[in-house]
Amino acid sequence: MTTPAPGRKRRRTSGRRAPGEHPPAEHPPAGQRPAGPPAAPPAERRPPAAPFPQGERFPAAGPYSPAAPYPAEQYPAAGHAPVEPAPAPAEPASAEPGTAERASGRRSSAMRSAKRSAKPSPRRDSAEEPEGILGRLEAWGLSPVQQKLVLGGAWTAAAAAVIGALLLAIAAIGNDYVPEPPAADTGTAASQPRPAAYRGWPSSKVFAPIAQSKADPLLLPLKDVFAEKTLTEGRITLRLTGTKLDVACAEAVWGRTLTDRLAQAGCTQALRGTYTSADRRYVAQYTLFKLRDAASADGLVSSLATLHRGGWVRPVDPARPLFTADGHSEGSGHAMGHYAGLVWIGRADGAEPDAKDDFVSLSLAVRGAEKAVFRRVVAVAPTP
Incomplete structure (x- = not known):
């Protein structure tokens, strides 16, 4: 048995590999399909997860979510074209903290404006116009007592105008009035x-x-x-x-x-x-x-x-x-x-x-x- 030289340590040949070293690829024999899905690629080859801004929630688990495993490669059946998976909906990113609160305020204001615009206009169409004076007064928001006061004042003013016109006519006639004799x-x-x-x-x-x-x-x-x-x-x-x-x-x-x-x-x-x-x-x-x-x-x-x-x-x-x-x-x-x-x-x-x-x-x-x-x-x- 040969004695190793002093000062040199013997290199251990264990199953541990150095970083960056890849195991030899195993290929199936020619003309034979693999029995199962291929193994997942090493972790170093996984695409890095997209960074999310501060204050935003991570999206739900999906094919490309950091919380989900890397999707395994599947081979389509013979004679079928591969189908691309639908991309996940993109989430809007905020540029700076507090943007979400301002956006929420704008959405509330927009909702209030939409409610106001959805309210029916106080102006009525000609087909919906209230019939009669009482209908118009009720549409103006007058109570029954106020409606009576308005109508009473209108009748009083009309009667006063008629009486005034009669008095003016009599005054204009004056001494020229000639009564019919018996x-x-x-x-x-x-x-x-x-x-x-x-x-x-x-x-x-x-x-x-x-x-x-x-x-x-x-x-x-x-x-x-x-x-x-x-x-x-x-x-x-x-x-x-x-x-x-x-x-x-x-x-x-x-x-x-x-x-x-x-x-x-x-x-x-x-x-x-x-x-x-x-x-x-x-x-x-x-x-x-x-x-x-x-x-x-x-x-x-x-x-x-x-x-x-x-x-x-x-x-x-x-x-x-x-x-x-x-x-x-x-x-x-x-x-x-x-x-x-x-x-x-x-x-x-x-x-x-x-x-x-x-x-x-x-x-x-x-x-x-x-x-x-x-x-x-x-x-x-x-x-x-």
């Missing part, structure tokens, strides 16, 4: 003269002492009212041409409405007088009624503003009337305590007044007959 007076109204324009004035405080007929029970004599034979105002001079006193006031007027009005006012006297101007250009008539009180006198002169075309005073001399039915004339009413005076003036030819005519002075001149009423005020309440 059936019995139709022929009389067409043939009787009457003023084309009229205006009335209520009683003033000056006549307060004679507001009641009880304070002035005496009848006015005809000669006291028409005591002056000539009346002058400005350039107009009137001369008295006729007078008449009627105890029954209905005989001094025509028209059923005016007759009834005088009866209700307690008329006890009707005094009439006619005048002609010195130049015979103008004519005038003055009528004075003695009534129950000042309220009756005010009511008479105000009612004639609309009723004067359906009833007026008669001329003193029907055979020779100063006014004609087709001529132009004007009238006015003046309440003085429990007395009411009616003025009737016009041109003698019945023509309308022009720039040369002064109907104001003509009216003031004929009212000179009212001096008798002022004397009654002084007689009832004398000045101290």
